[in-house]
Amino acid sequence: MEFDFVFWYWWILALILLVVELVAPGFFFLWMSAAGFVTGCLLLLFPATPENFQIFEFSVLSILVIAAWRFYVKKHPIESDRPLLNKRGAQYIGRVFNLYAPIENGQGKIKVDDTIWKVHGPDCPIDSKVRVVSVNGTVFEVEQVE
Numbered sequence: 634m635e636f637d638f639v640f641w642y643w644w645i646l647a648l649i650l651l652v653v654e655l656v657a658p659g660f661f662f663l664w665m666s667a668a669g670f671v672t673g674c675l676l677l678l679f680p681a682t683p684e685n686f687q688i689f690e691f692s693v694l695s696i697l698v699i700a701a702w703r704f705y706v707k708k709h710p711i712e713s714d715r716p717l718l719n720k721r722g723a724q725y726i727g728r729v730f731n732l733y734a735p736i737e738n739g740q741g742k743i744k745v746d747d748t749i750w751k752v753h754g755p756d757c758p759i760d761s762k763v764r765v766v767s768v769n770g771t772v773f774e775v776e777q778v779e
Contacts, residue, residue, distance in 0.1 A: 638684050643673030643691070664702055668694035722750075722768035729778055735759045736775075743773065 647669035654662035672691045676682055682690075717724045725745060733749055734742035736757045742749050743763065754763060754775035763775035 638676065638687055640673045640676040640680070643669045643676060643687070647673065660702060661699065664698040665695045668698055722771065722773065725750075725765045725773065726767065727765065729762050729764045732757060732759050732761050732763060735761075736763075743775070 647666045650662045650666035650669055654660070654666060668691055671694055672687060675690065676687060730743040730745060732741055732752075733744040736752060736754050739753050739756070741752050741754070741757070743752055744750075750773050751771065752763065752765075752773045752775045753769075755777055757763065757777050762778040764778050765773045766776050767774040
């Protein structure tokens, strides 16, 4: 028994890949969905296309559109109105805080809202005002504010 691909099989695959894209966003499955749709359209135009060539066509189209998207995004990065949204530590650069624990031997702590952050900087007594100048992982680099 031989299985014949019909053009709408590819459209169903495209729809399934589109649903997967909605569940796991990242534009990867979106482009595979587009490749499935185009493969279905080409099969509608050329119904005698062998199954192995259809799969090859889908694979090549998927690779091409994903590579084209990555190239485009690299040349035209997506700009955000909130670039620091997922960079919590970077949001505090330039802000001034009181020391929660004194800086001794270059290490201390500050309290920001409900979180205590480790800081590195010049030795200062507790309750001194310090400004965050940079972030190194989860440690703030600070300088004393007069």
